[in-house]
Amino acid sequence: MTSNSDIIFSAINDSIENRVLVKQDNKVRGISRRETLKWLSAVSATLTIPLTTPTFAAEQNATKSGLTGSFAPWPTSDIKLIEAEGYGKDPRLVQPDNGPWPLTLTSAEKAKLVRLSDILIPENENFPSASAIGVPEMIDEWVSAPYPRQQRDRSMLIPGLEWLDNEATERFDEFFVDCSASQQLEIVDDIAYSSEETPPELQMPAVFFAELRQLVAGIYYCTPEGTNDLGYTGNVPIVGDYPGPTAEALAHLDKLLDELGLNV
Numbered sequence: 001m002t003s004n005s006d007i008i009f010s011a012i013n014d015s016i017e018n019r020v021l022v023k024q025d026n027k028v029r030g031i032s033r034r035e036t037l038k039w040l041s042a043v044s045a046t047l048t049i050p051l052t053t054p055t056f057a058a059e060q061n062a063t064k065s066g067l068t069g070s071f072a073p074w075p076t077s078d079i080k081l082i083e084a085e086g087y088g089k090d091p092r093l094v095q096p097d098n099g100p101w102p103l104t105l106t107s108a109e110k111a112k113l114v115r116l117s118d119i120l121i122p123e124n125e126n127f128p129s130a131s132a133i134g135v136p137e138m139i140d141e142w143v144s145a146p147y148p149r150q151q152r153d154r155s156m157l158i159p160g161l162e163w164l165d166n167e168a169t170e171r172f173d174e175f176f177v178d179c180s181a182s183q184q185l186e187i188v189d190d191i192a193y194s195s196e197e198t199p200p201e202l203q204m205p206a207v208f209f210a211e212l213r214q215l216v217a218g219i220y221y222c223t224p225e226g227t228n229d230l231g232y233t234g235n236v237p238i239v240g241d242y243p244g245p246t247a248e249a250l251a252h253l254d255k256l257l258d259e260l261g262l263n264v
């Protein structure tokens with residue numbers, strides 16, 4: 001039985017896959033701390049929706065059950081927790097402070113995020129890529145925030161980015177960002193979805209990539225460009241006098257009130 005989460009993820013995945021693959025470009029668009037901090041609360045709400053589910057993953061990974069070979073081990077380096085102070089009990093959401101905590105990702109980590117973000121959501125003729133609207137900067141903001149959810153994601157993201165370099169070095173004798181686009185996609189394809197047939201060595205990398213996909217999609221589809229891509233218009237202001245509900249809406253309301261015995 002297909003769940004609501006499967007349907008949601010499938011719709012977003014279709015939107016991602018119906019794009020033209022962007023050329024490799026490790027440049028990061030400048031975006032202010034104020035912008036990324038304003039996104040933080042919206043993204044927190046979005047990320048309560050699971051963007052990977054067992055049913056969907058099993059379907060996507062059905063052809064990958066034959067994965068064999070030697071893969072890089074999952075890194076065991078200790079990830080230091082962020083000790084900075086947070087917003088406090090009375091945050092300034094309209095005009096947030098420019099940097100309530102320091103950003104922590106290195107330039108090498110951000111370069112990998114640029115490429116991974118654009119693999120997940122490349123540009124097409126109508127919409128920009130994930131990196132073009134600042135998704136990597138928002139991820140840096142997210143994993144640098146001193147809160148439990150963000151620190152949990154940080155503990156998966158940092159080793160995952162390290163694993164990508166280790167795996168790329170084993171396969172191609174290059175760091176991940178220095179590999180060709182086809183080599184990068186070969187690695188990503190192996191960890192894109194996890195199922196019972198996924199080799200044990202790729203289980204943690206697959207979890208990492210699932211969480212990264214959720215971050216990238218959650219951030220992208222909170223932006224004006226992302227909501228336009230989905231066709232979501234949201235609340236649109238009405239110019240002039242309010243015309244009132246449509247006849248169809250009123251008929252539906254009358255029907256419900258009749259059923260409840262409340263129509264007078």
